Amino acid sequence: MFRYPSLVNVAILLGSLLLSTLCTWFLVRYQGRWGVDAPDQNRKLHEKPISRLGGLGIFVTLSAGFLIMELRFPDFLERWAPVVISNCIMFAIGFADDLRPLGARLKLVGQLGTATILYSLGVSIDELSNPFGEGHFPLGWWSLPVTLLWFIAVPNIVNLIDGMDGLATGFGLFLCITLAFVGHYSGKPEVVTVSMIMGGALAGFLIFNFPPARIFLGDGGAYLLGFFIASVTVFTSSKGSVIASLLVVIVALGVPILDTLFAIIRRALMGVPLFRADAEHIHHRLILLGFSKARALIAIYAVCLVLGVVGMSIFWSRGLSLPIAGAALVLLALGSARYLGYVKSWRDVRAQLNMALARRKDMLYAQSYGRVLEWEAERCKDAEEFLSLFCLGIDRLELKRTNEEGFEAITLPLVTGLMWKIHVPKTSQSRDRWIAVAENLIPALNHATERWGALPGLSFTSPPTVPSATVASSR
Structure with missing residues (x-):
């Protein structure tokens, strides 16, 4: 096992930051037609089409770091x-989807295949150590x-959680710091260095993503x-005994885990697919409460930083602070559910649940x-x-083809390139629900417009203009 002087790690961090900044600057300046995310006025509210190929600069920086x-x-x-091979495959799956949507099922199959490849190469969780003392718990066939x-x-x-400017990037930066800390206190300098490489790549990208x-x-x-976080955590753990490392990362993942839990419950109650995007995430709720994007981002960063320190304390205390970490997550979940409006009142939870189940029946219909x-x-x-x-x-779904009092227009994209304009009830608390209702008609309309073109009696608009591969003056 080799050790690096701290100055070398600092140089690696700065070099990664510089390379990532240059790569991202190039991607921003010479944005083309591929991989462009156009606003839709529903969930994507940015003012103009923006490239979603930013992961390429991070991948190039990480690859260069591995070569060095x-x-x-x-x-x-x-x-x-x-680790290198599986991370390349995982990036390729996501990057292909950025260029042209693959669909949730195909991406899940690709992720499962990549994870299986890494497992077959010997990177696995075989046993869990006791965080409070000696002893191990073999997983047996549960390992897979x-x-x-x-x-x-x-x-x-x-x-x-990658639904707000700078959120996933900044969160990943906190995770890399946490991972570097784990590597340092575990006597694994390689983990510190690769974490520095990824951290520098994310910092350089964040300049353009904030x-x-x-x-x-x-x-x-x-x-x-x-x-990267998941694979490095397991790969660098001794003999697959990873409970301490997993606990640190899980606690540091507190905010996105909580956001994911809320999303699963919310979508299950609404009767929509679990992988369907919506505008009800934690950062969306903070903005509805009056936070600006920057303030909401800083608030989430602050919570992530605190949870990262709490997670690190598991290493400092050798597991003694684990009950405190668990209690912090529970309190965060309960407080967030009430403050963000997911639960209107703890006294009326049953009534809210019954209302949600009724809405689920409408969605299934x-x-x-x-x-x-x-058909x-x-x-x-x-x-x-x-x-x-x-x-x-x-009419049966309580939508309108033309504007009426109490309704608002939304536009939904079709595979034929048209944008379908439909009017939904104007109720801010359930706007996303009505968008989900309207989206159930999209597959039928896709097939119909492919057969007969734009249908008379329905309202269609042209898609947003995507800039050509030229330098954008505002950038």
């Missing part, structure tokens, strides 16, 4: 090959599902960041109706026959 490590220590890539769950969960948790963002992390960057209309788009002989059925569906 190999030049200094010729056996580095040989020993770290499983536990390892795969860890490798898949962390990238998706990081990706889930509100207002000029480039987005994208799935490629989010998957790479999450999988909308999904079923949308599926029927999708009708195939069975109908002409556009007029389908249009009559489709308009009936709009």
